[in-house]
Amino acid sequence: DFAIIGVKNPTPIRSTANDNTECFMLLAGKDATADGSILLAHNNDLRGNNASLIAKYPRQKHEAGEIVKFPSGLEIPQVEETYEWIVLKIYKGFAEGDAIAINEYQVCIAGGVALGSDVNDKAKEVDPMVKTGLTGGVRYIALQRSKTARECVELIGQLYSKYGITYPSGVGVADPNEVWYIEPGGGHTWAAVRIPDNCYWAQANALRIGEINPEDTENFICSPNLFEYAQEKGLWDPEEGPFNFARVFGGKKLGNPATEYYDSRRVWDVMRVLSPSLKLNPNVTEFPMYAVPGEKITIQKLISKDVLRTYYDGTIYNTYPLEGPGSGERAVAVQNCVHTNVVQLRNWLPADIGAVLWAGLSAPLTTVYIPYYFGIIETPNAYQVAGPEYDPKSAFWAFRTLASLVTPYYANLIEDVLPVWEDFESNELGLQEAVEKTALDLYKKDKNLAKNFLTAYSSGLSSKALDIAHRLADELRSKIAELSYKW
Numbered sequence: 001d002f003a004i005i006g007v008k009n010p011t012p013i014r015s016t017a018n019d020n021t022e023c024f025m026l027l028a029g030k031d032a033t034a035d036g037s038i039l040l041a042h043n044n045d046l047r048g049n050n051a052s053l054i055a056k057y058p059r060q061k062h063e064a065g066e067i068v069k070f071p072s073g074l075e076i077p078q079v080e081e082t083y084e085w086i087v088l089k090i091y092k093g094f095a096e097g098d099a100i101a102i103n104e105y106q107v108c109i110a111g112g113v114a115l116g117s118d119v120n121d122k123a124k125e126v127d128p129m130v131k132t133g134l135t136g137g138v139r140y141i142a143l144q145r146s147k148t149a150r151e152c153v154e155l156i157g158q159l160y161s162k163y164g165i166t167y168p169s170g171v172g173v174a175d176p177n178e179v180w181y182i183e184p185g186g187g188h189t190w191a192a193v194r195i196p197d198n199c200y201w202a203q204a205n206a207l208r209i210g211e212i213n214p215e216d217t218e219n220f221i222c223s224p225n226l227f228e229y230a231q232e233k234g235l236w237d238p239e240e241g242p243f244n245f246a247r248v249f250g251g252k253k254l255g256n257p258a259t260e261y262y263d264s265r266r267v268w269d270v271m272r273v274l275s276p277s278l279k280l281n282p283n284v285t286e287f288p289m290y291a292v293p294g295e296k297i298t299i300q301k302l303i304s305k306d307v308l309r310t311y312y313d314g315t316i317y318n319t320y321p322l323e324g325p326g327s328g329e330r331a332v333a334v335q336n337c338v339h340t341n342v343v344q345l346r347n348w349l350p351a352d353i354g355a356v357l358w359a360g361l362s363a364p365l366t367t368v369y370i371p372y373y374f375g376i377i378e379t380p381n382a383y384q385v386a387g388p389e390y391d392p393k394s395a396f397w398a399f400r401t402l403a404s405l406v407t408p409y410y411a412n413l414i415e416d417v418l419p420v421w422e423d424f425e426s427n428e429l430g431l432q433e434a435v436e437k438t439a440l441d442l443y444k445k446d447k448n449l450a451k452n453f454l455t456a457y458s459s460g461l462s463s464k465a466l467d468i469a470h471r472l473a474d475e476l477r478s479k480i481a482e483l484s485y486k487w
Helices: 121-126 138-143 149-163 226-232 245-249 264-274 395-445 447-486
Strands: 003-005 022-028 038-045 052-057 067-069 075-077 085-090 099-103 108-114 169-174 179-184 190-194 200-203 220-222 337-345 356-361 370-373
Touching: 022 108, 022 169, 022 179, 038 108, 038 169, 052 356, 085 138, 085 337, 085 356, 099 138, 099 337, 099 356, 108 138, 108 337, 138 149, 149 169, 149 179, 149 190, 149 220, 169 200, 179 200, 200 264, 356 395, 370 395, 370 447, 395 447
Parallel strands: none
Antiparallel strands: 003 067, 022 038, 022 200, 038 337, 052 085, 067 075, 085 099, 099 108, 108 169, 169 179, 179 190, 190 220, 337 356, 356 370
16 A cells, blocks of 8 residues: 555555545553453544455565655655554555554554644644655554554654654554554644553544643653643643643634534543443533543444444434434444444454454444454455445445445434344354354464464355345335335
């Protein structure tokens, strides 16, 4: 996806900068989850024809003099060797950041959230974005070079400071032991925070890092001389209160009735369910950076209507039907989502089994989450086919079709689709322990046997889900014909 220039010279990828819209992300520490795993969730919301696919990249040796070229034109040196990784990405590539990825050390890029519309005018003026700087894909370059989440965050930050940033995006980074979140304030300023092990972090499209302590290097990392820079440029006055990263650099949407709660209410929607004892107010724009969940978080919880599939159901902000009372709200689950996922990382298992990408192509309410273990050798052909136009050979377009059919008739059709996928997912989760026990037994004898087993398992689920998607689409077309007549 990136151009590697040297002895080999593939065509540089095209930029997706103009396709950035909105996303949602949740990051949960190992003591905040039911089984002690790190759990990371993300919805990637773009134009609906940004078809997605799942791919695997091998560990790779690179020749001296090779260069990584970004869509902005920036070139940086390639390293001697890059690690194996699996990725859920849009067809245009991951160079702008539209992907989820895990490497062979269970280091994960948990996704990104566009922040450009929240950066305030003063911050844009004094620390402008760098047009020839790093695009969002820098996080995947760092992933290919890192053995821990902290190492990955530090490398992203170092590259931000050295080369500058073309567009501000918040990024989740994790390994089986730690979870981090990093966000830029401008072209060279940035900060990162470690989420406590017993907490989760909910993130929409506004700057979220609050008060930071640069002396607490175990839990905070920031760009060099951040406080001094902000004070010198007139972004922060110590006499007015502690340094709050989001207030210093963000807040562009505040005060505008059309955008004031666009991001904060999505955070509220998820936190009100996961931490009901906090009794959060939907009509405020700041919430705690992280919180302890009332109940331990599970994969089932994350893929439910409580998190990735939530649309304010049961509240006055309900966004379905489309013309309903919440039609002006922005929900976590939207029809134009192009891929949705949960990543599971576990430090007591080898990466081939412990790291799982629970991936759904297209929108969360009409797709299904399928487990792709890091150890798989390949994905089915249909899950590798993606392009901007409908393709009957593409799994993405099969699930995209379901979203397009259901959304205009949501109240009438969602019960024909979502319960089918929920039952499918329940069976997957019920089998997980047995599947992984078999895989681990095989792994101890022969790693390749385990990888082949996991590949067959994930591929079988993928093929079955695709068959169901095609059947459901046929059934929905017939039902829509009848509904249209009645309407």
